[in-house]
Amino acid sequence: MWPGQAIYNGPALDLRAHSGSVACLAIGLDDVFTVQTQGRPVQAARSALIAPRLTHRLVAQSRRMLFCYLDPSSSRTLACERRMTSGDSGLGLAHREERLLIRHAPRPGSVASASSWLDLAAPPAPVQIDARIRDAAARLRAEVHRTVSAEELAAGCGLSTSRFLHLFPAHTGTSFRRYRLWTRMLRVAELTAERRDLTTAATDAGFASPSHFSEAFHRMFGLQPSRLLAAGVTIIDATAT
Known part of the structure; x- marks a missing residue:
């Protein structure tokens, strides 16, 4: 955790439908997962950026998942949005650095590796919000x-x-x-x-x-x-x- 941000790296849990308060970058570390949302086709991906307040259910085929919660008052969310290669502003898919993010997933307990991973997923940039x-x-x-x-x-x-x-x-x-x-x-x-x-x-x-x-x-x-x-x-x- 850093101010306003958090990373989870661990077992893929059987998550029910939910709606996050901040943007979440989800990574299937072992396999694809699907994202189900109302009014949209079911999306299969290895990486997805899920917007705040979007009710969704994530079903993991993977044994392990990584969730990165991005503080919306920083520039990291916008930086991550720009690195998604498909999808839309509500649900971005296929991070540009997807393979590297999977290969270099943060080691459990290592703040340094988590920090480096965060910089790859959503590098800091000049703040553009009010x-x-x-x-x-x-x-x-x-x-x-x-x-x-x-x-x-x-x-x-x-x-x-x-x-x-x-x-x-x-x-x-x-x-x-x-x-x-x-x-x-x-x-x-x-x-x-x-x-x-x-x-x-x-x-x-x-x-x-x-x-x-x-x-x-x-x-x-x-x-x-x-x-x-x-x-x-x-x-x-x-x-x-």
Whole structure:
């Protein structure tokens, strides 16, 4: 994990239909997978960039999958979009560096290899979003321990609340509420990496109850958090290394 971003490398889990808060680059490390979305043909691929808020189900033929969640307030999402060779803005397919991304998948536990892989998948570029929205997103990540309202951030940007709520998705591709939820999920991961139990981590990250966290997690990732931990996943916070 880095500020606003995360990578999963591990078993292909039986994910239910879900809708992410940020863009996700999915890689089938051993074989193709399919992406099912309403109103679209089923797509088979080794790599796919799935847009925020797109309800989809991913069915893996592969034993292992890699999911890279890209922070929409950085330039990496746009950089990754430009490297998809087919598909559209909702579902990009076939990353230009697909073979290298599969061959050089991050080694479990290695922050350095994950960082190099991220630079290949979505190299950083000059930030092209409104600086006010970028700063608001950074503040959400920094102050995740409390509920920061849209009104508060809009005032800090010198904008009306309605204008702020219009600009936020226009520049990030996701809504203010969905991004705030994403920052809380990352905070749960950070606390779990510190060996906090899941219930305490969810409460400290701003979720009203363990069930609220579990339901939100299922909607965002397509499985219960307990199933993910039962798979033996180790969480590493790259910002702490």
